[in-house]
Every structure is written in C-alpha cells, then in structure tokens.
Amino acid sequence: MAGRYRSDLKWSDVTAKADYVNRRQLMMGAGAMAIGGALAGRAQAQDDLVPNTWEEITSYNNFYEMGTGKDDPKRNASLLTTDPWSIKIDGMVDRPGTYDLGDILRGKSIEERIYRLRCVEAWSMVVPWNGFELKDLLDQVGVQPSAKYVSFETLVRPSELPGQRRNTIDWPYREGLRLDEAMHPLTLMATGLYGEDMPNQNGAPIRLVVPWKYGFKSIKSIVRISLTDKQPANSWNMLLPNEYGFYSNVNPEVDHPRWSQATERRIGGGLFAKKIPTLMFNGYANEVASMYAGMDLRKYY
Amino acid sequence: MILTATQTINDRLRHFPTWPVYLVGALPPVWLFYLGVTGGLGVEPIKALEHRLGELALQLLIATLAVTPLRRFTGITLIKFRRALGLIAFYYITCHLLVWLFLDVQLWSQIWADIVKRPYITIGMAAFVLLIPVALTSNNWSIRRLGAPKWRRLHQLSYAAVVLGAVHFVMLTKTWEMEPALYLLGVVGLLALRLPKRRA
Ligand code: HEM
Numbered sequence: 001m002a003g004r005y006r007s008d009l010k011w012s013d014v015t016a017k018a019d020y021v022n023r024r025q026l027m028m029g030a031g032a033m034a035i036g037g038a039l040a041g042r043a044q045a046q047d048d049l050v051p052n053t054w055e056e057i058t059s060y061n062n063f064y065e066m067g068t069g070k071d072d073p074k075r076n077a078s079l080l081t082t083d084p085w086s087i088k089i090d091g092m093v094d095r096p097g098t099y100d101l102g103d104i105l106r107g108k109s110i111e112e113r114i115y116r117l118r119c120v121e122a123w124s125m126v127v128p129w130n131g132f133e134l135k136d137l138l139d140q141v142g143v144q145p146s147a148k149y150v151s152f153e154t155l156v157r158p159s160e161l162p163g164q165r166r167n168t169i170d171w172p173y174r175e176g177l178r179l180d181e182a183m184h185p186l187t188l189m190a191t192g193l194y195g196e197d198m199p200n201q202n203g204a205p206i207r208l209v210v211p212w213k214y215g216f217k218s219i220k221s222i223v224r225i226s227l228t229d230k231q232p233a234n235s236w237n238m239l240l241p242n243e244y245g246f247y248s249n250v251n252p253e254v255d256h257p258r259w260s261q262a263t264e265r266r267i268g269g270g271l272f273a274k275k276i277p278t279l280m281f282n283g284y285a286n287e288v289a290s291m292y293a294g295m296d297l298r299k300y301y
Numbered sequence: 302m303i304l305t306a307t308q309t310i311n312d313r314l315r316h317f318p319t320w321p322v323y324l325v326g327a328l329p330p331v332w333l334f335y336l337g338v339t340g341g342l343g344v345e346p347i348k349a350l351e352h353r354l355g356e357l358a359l360q361l362l363i364a365t366l367a368v369t370p371l372r373r374f375t376g377i378t379l380i381k382f383r384r385a386l387g388l389i390a391f392y393y394i395t396c397h398l399l400v401w402l403f404l405d406v407q408l409w410s411q412i413w414a415d416i417v418k419r420p421y422i423t424i425g426m427a428a429f430v431l432l433i434p435v436a437l438t439s440n441n442w443s444i445r446r447l448g449a450p451k452w453r454r455l456h457q458l459s460y461a462a463v464v465l466g467a468v469h470f471v472m473l474t475k476t477w478e479m480e481p482a483l484y485l486l487g488v489v490g491l492l493a494l495r496l497p498k499r500r501a
Contacts, residue, residue: 168476
C-alpha cells in the first residue's frame with residue numbers, strides 16, 4: 001500500500017527533471033522547500049532536504065563489492081549485469097521461493113521519497129529515491145508469527161564485482177533488521193533515483209533504504225531475504241564488532257571509536273563546506289524513536 | 302679517464318642545483334588546492350585534498366629515507382638533495398595538518414578531542430611533532446651549532462616519525478588494505494638496512 005508515509009517534498013516539485021543535474025537551480029528551489037517543509041520532524045536544526053545532484057550521488061559511493069575507494073564503484077559499475085534478477089525469499093514465510101524481479105515489482109506502487117543518507121563515516125547526502133515499502137513485499141510473501149528479524153544478502157559474483165576477488169569482507173555482504181524496523185513505513189526497497197533506474201553503483205536493481213540508520217545498513221543489490229527468529233549477522237559487525245553494531249541508528253551522542261558522530265559534512269559543499277550537526281535518528285526521530293523506547297542506545301549502537 | 306655510469310650520474314647531479322627541487326616541490330599543494338576549489342578533486346574535495354597530501358608526504362619521507370641505501374647499493378649519491386626532500390615532506394605534512402584543522406574538522410572543541418581520543422590522529426600528530434625539531438635544524442648553521450654527532454642523533458627522530466606516519470595510514474582504513482601495508486613494509490625495510498651489521 002502506498003502513501004503510508006508522506007515525503008516532505010518530491011524532487012519533481014522542486015525542480016524540472018531537466019534541471020536536476022544543475023545544482024544552482026536546485027539551490028533556487030530551496031526557498032520553495034522551506035515553505036513546504038513545515039511537516040513533523042522538520043522543526044529540527046537541520047535546514048533542508050535539497051537533493052544532491054545525480055553526479056554526486058553516483059560518483060561518491062561505498063560499495064566494497066566494486067572496490068574500496070569512493071570512486072571505484074562508478075568506475076566498475078558497468079561490469080555488473082542486473083537482468084535477469086531474482087530474490088530468494090525464505091525462512092519463516094508462508095510463500096517461500098525465488099521471486100523474479102518482475103514478480104516483486106508487480107502491483108507495487110513506486111513512490112518518490114527524498115531521504116537524508118548519513119554515512120557512518122560522517123558524510124551525508126540527500127537522495128530522491130524511487131521505491132516501495134518493504135512491508136508490501138513482506139506482506140506479499142506472508143510473514144509467519146514466529147519471525148522476529150529479517151536478514152538480507154547482496155549478490156556474490158566476483159566475475160562482475162571485482163571487489164569480491166579479495167577477502168576484505170566475508171562475502172556475501174549481509175545486513176539485518178528487526179521485524180518492526182523492516183515493517184516501518186519509512187523502510188524502502190528502492191529501485192531507482194531521480195526517476196531513473198537504479199545506477200549499478202548505487203545498488204541496482206533493488207536495494208534497501210533505512211534512512212534513520214547509518215548508510216551501511218541499506219544493503220545493495222539484494223538477492224536474498226530471510227525471515228528468522230534470531231538476530232542476523234551483519235557484515236560490518238562481523239568484521240569490527242566494537243565499531244559497528246547491529247542497530248547502527250544515526251546518533252550524534254554515540255561516537256564511533258575513531259571519529260565523532262556529532263557532526264557531518266553534506267557532500268556538494270565544495271572545499272569550504274561547513275560541518276552541520278547530525279540529527280538524532282538522522283532527523284526521523286518523530287517517526288522511529290518509539291521503536292527504541294527504553295533501550296540503552298550506547299549499548300545497542 | 303674512463304667514467305662509469307655511476308660516476309657520470311653523480312657528476313651530472315653534482316652540477317645540478319637544489320633550488321629547482323624546492324621550486325617543483327612547492328607546487329603540488331598549491332595545484333591540488335586550486336583543483337579542490339575548482340571542482341577537480343571530485344564531489345568531496347576536502348577528504349581528497351587531505352588524502353593526496355598525506356600520501357605525497359609519506360612518499361617523500363620514504364624517498365628521503367632511501368637516499369642513504371641508494372648510495373650504498375648503487376653508488377648514486379643524492380645526499381645533496383636529501384635536505385630538500387625532507388623539508389618538502391615536512392611542508393606537505395604541515396599542509397595535510399592544516400587541511401585537517403581548517404577544512405576537515407573545523408571545530409576547535411573536536412580537534413583536541415580527536416587528538417587525544419583517536420589513536421590514528423594521536424599517532425599522526427606524534428609524527429608531526431617529532432619532525433618539528435628535525436625540520437627546524439635542517440640547515441648548516443644548526444649542524445655547526447650542535448656539532449655533527451648531536452645533530453645526527455636529533456635527526457634520527459625522523460626514523461620514528463616515518464614509522465608512525467606509515468602506521469597512521471594503516472590504521473585509518475576500515476578493512477585490511479594492501480597499499481598502506483606496502484608503505485609500512487617499505488619503511489620498515491629501509492630502516493632495517495640501517496641496523497648496524499652484526500660482526501661474525
Ligand atoms: C608524518 C606525518 C603524517 C603522514 C606521513 C601522514 C600520512 C597520511 C596518509 C598517507 C593518509 C592516507 C591517504 C589516503 O588514504 O590516500 C593520511 C590520512 C589522514 N591523515 Fe595523515 N599523515 C601524517 C600526519 C597527520 C596529522 C598530524 C594529522 C592530524 C592531526 C593527520 C590526519 C589525517 C587524517 C584525518 C587523514 C584522513 C583520514 C580519513 O580518511 O578520514 N595526519 N595521512
């Protein structure tokens with residue numbers, strides 16, 4: 001079902017499609033956004049939801065499958081083929097199976113959602129995603145009452161993903177969510193951005209977007225979804241457990257051991273970009289904070 | 302008289318002045334800064350500038366360390382240029398630090414917290430601090446003033462600094478990377494060549 005969450009503003013309201021690569025014109029759209037932005041959650045310190053340019057979103061990526069440098073994913077993107085594509089859905093579901101991408105998209109309404117994306121490395125962007133709510137897919141396959149978590153896996157194909165020829169990470173890349181997080185209306189299965197098909201370096205053809213968590217939770221190029229009753233492993237936690245937890249909610253008060261999380265740098269500001277304060281739950285506290293009521297967020301980082 | 306290749310090279314080098322080395326060495330940070338301002342360093346120019354300067358600094362420190370072993374194994378002597386290489390490296394590290402202070406971290410409260418709390422910053426900073434007296438005494442007056450033995454001992458601080466610089470690089474990647482490991486290996490190798498030979 002579409003429309004459970006109202007995006008603050010759609011990119012198409014801000015700027016004509018032909019202009020979206022032109023930052024200056026987007027900046028002019030910012031005034032209009034300020035007026036339209038009086039919605040819940042917007043009263044916080046952070047200014048705006050001006051989307052980053054196509055160029056920025058597609059040339060500065062963390063996707064270790066395509067290389068560890070920020071510019072490697074774009075360089076290696078064309079090696080990946082995403083057609084045909086299917087997702088194996090298994091575990092505690094009524095209708096397990098291997099679902100072709102077409103079966104997954106059938107009947108889903110693709111929405112535009114402008115979300116902040118906050119990387120654990122203290123940089124951020126604003127991305128105009130296209131996608132549907134993960135809940136719609138989970139409802140389609142039928143989640144059994146015993147299920148408590150959802151786990152995800154990225155494609156393993158070293159022939160097309162050169163980063164997988166080295167064991168930087170124990171492939172496949174894995175991520176997981178608690179079921180309530182997965183069912184939350186903000187949680188998106190994204191299939192594109194700026195109204196275009198998802199670029200390979202951004203996780204084509206289908207990826208997760210969980211905007212209140214650090215970017216690495218939003219797993220890319222998904223080929224498997226399992227429902228379980230045990231907290232699933234997630235790759236960064238497996239690799240560096242004292243640096244990356246399971247929850248990984250954006251939290252300015254809990255520092256990463258190697259850097260502060262209190263502030264972030266919005267990509268696109270150039271050489272003299274000022275740091276901006278990081279918002280609790282990346283600015284989505286009104287929508288999601290209740291899911292963590294009573295939890296010690298320092299312990300469950 | 303027949304000159305060997307080594308002698309020819311050394312002869313050429315002897316007549317080559319040092320000032321062009323300083324001049325050429327001074328340019329990269331200026332050029333990189335210009336690229337950063339004009340969009341030539343990609344969409345995140347601050348980190349790009351910081352990384353390029355850090356890498357250049359480490360490469361030059363390694364080149365400086367390589368001067369003595371190069372003479373030992375090939376006879377080619379670049380001693381005349383060693384001071385220039387070292388001082389240019391120090392200049393790059395200073396630029397690297399300035400980028401970190403003013404463009405990257407920006408906030409004074411966070412700067413101090415990072416220096417004491419984040420081991421890779423602590424180590425980078427230690428390397429920089431160790432190099433300050435070395436850079437300040439990289440002149441003939443200081444050699445005369447301190448006397449050669451004392452001066453040489455003071456300049457051995459640079460060995461520790463280069464190791465710390467390379468360790469700093471190894472520590473800042475999230476996964477185990479080849480490149481920083483190779484730099485560290487290079488540094489350790491160049492220093493191992495300096496160990497006094499054990500008598501048989
Ligand atoms: C001998 C002194 C130093 C050397 C040789 C050195 C070298 C390097 C190198 C090679 C890099 C990585 C470049 C890359 O990834 O391509 C780096 C990154 C960095 N250095 Fe240094 N550095 C030194 C001192 C310092 C100091 C004094 C500071 C600050 C107090 C500092 C802060 C940083 C930071 C913040 C990064 C980037 C970390 C990130 O990726 O976020 N370094 N340095």
